[in-house]
Amino acid sequence: MDPRTLKIKAAAEALTYVKDGMRLGIGTGSTAEEFVRLLAEKVAAGLDVIGVPTSERTAALCQELGVKLTTLEETPVLDLTIDGADEIGPELALIKGGGGALLREKIVAAASAQMVVIADESKNVDTLGRFPLPIEVNRFGLAATTIAIEKAASDLDLSGSITLRMTGGEAFVTDGGHLILDASFGRIPDTRALSSALHAIPGVVEHGLFLGLARVAILAGADGIRTRTQP
Numbered sequence: 001m002d003p004r005t006l007k008i009k010a011a012a013e014a015l016t017y018v019k020d021g022m023r024l025g026i027g028t029g030s031t032a033e034e035f036v037r038l039l040a041e042k043v044a045a046g047l048d049v050i051g052v053p054t055s056e057r058t059a060a061l062c063q064e065l066g067v068k069l070t071t072l073e074e075t076p077v078l079d080l081t082i083d084g085a086d087e088i089g090p091e092l093a094l095i096k097g098g099g100g101a102l103l104r105e106k107i108v109a110a111a112s113a114q115m116v117v118i119a120d121e122s123k124n125v126d127t128l129g130r131f132p133l134p135i136e137v138n139r140f141g142l143a144a145t146t147i148a149i150e151k152a153a154s155d156l157d158l159s160g161s162i163t164l165r166m167t168g169g170e171a172f173v174t175d176g177g178h179l180i181l182d183a184s185f186g187r188i189p190d191t192r193a194l195s196s197a198l199h200a201i202p203g204v205v206e207h208g209l210f211l212g213l214a215r216v217a218i219l220a221g222a223d224g225i226r227t228r229t230q231p
């Protein structure tokens with residue numbers, strides 16, 4: 001089955017979690033975009049929901065397709081966030097941020113009563129870290145922040161390249177105006193320790209480890225849909 005079909009299947013299953021009147025967090029990325037397309041069809045058929053987009057890109061798609069939007073200022077408590085992921089590990093710990101929206105994605109997920117992750121089976125892993133961990137950093141002090149991240153990683157026996165994300169020959173800039181460092185650690189056995197160590201570095205705005213946020217992962221594979229849950 002081609003990758004897009006799998007994404008659509010996962011997105012369609014996620015729609016069953018959406019109920020009339022819900023306040024939604026709406027994720028970013030190609031899988032989340034399939035969800036927005038299906039959601040827009042339901043909205044056109046009469047479903048009444050309102051959403052907080054996790055990126056300017058998602059906001060633009062929602063506006064184009066007629067999905068009503070709000071902000072966390074107007075609607076600070078959400079019922080459900082649907083979003084993709086780059087990796088889904090034990091206890092539904094995630095790596096996110098491949099699309100560069102990790103800061104807003106984490107804020108929106110944390111403001112939601114439930115987070116449902118949608119992906120194809122290839123994103124399910126035994127240990128997080130094969131996908132480079134996105135770390136959003138302030139522009140100021142980039143070199144010093146990078147050294148501090150290397151030191152924090154080394155203290156946890158993690159090593160690997162840490163590279164500034166580029167796009168079209170220029171540094172990638174997030175919706176919040178920050179930069180992204182992609183850290184290729186290979187394996188991250190202790191995600192909580194790394195999360196705490198990164199949060200302790202002043203130039204780190206946020207990182208792509210999503211711990212204790214996802215409650216459901218909908219995984220689409222050649223054999224059908226599999227749902228993983230985390231109490």
Ligand SMILES: O=C(CO)[C@H](O)[C@H](O)COP(=O)(O)O
Binds near residue numbers: 027028029031105
């Ligand atoms: O975290 C993300 C964006 O910041 C995305 O959810 C993640 O990169 C997965 O994207 P895709 O569905 O395109 O594989």
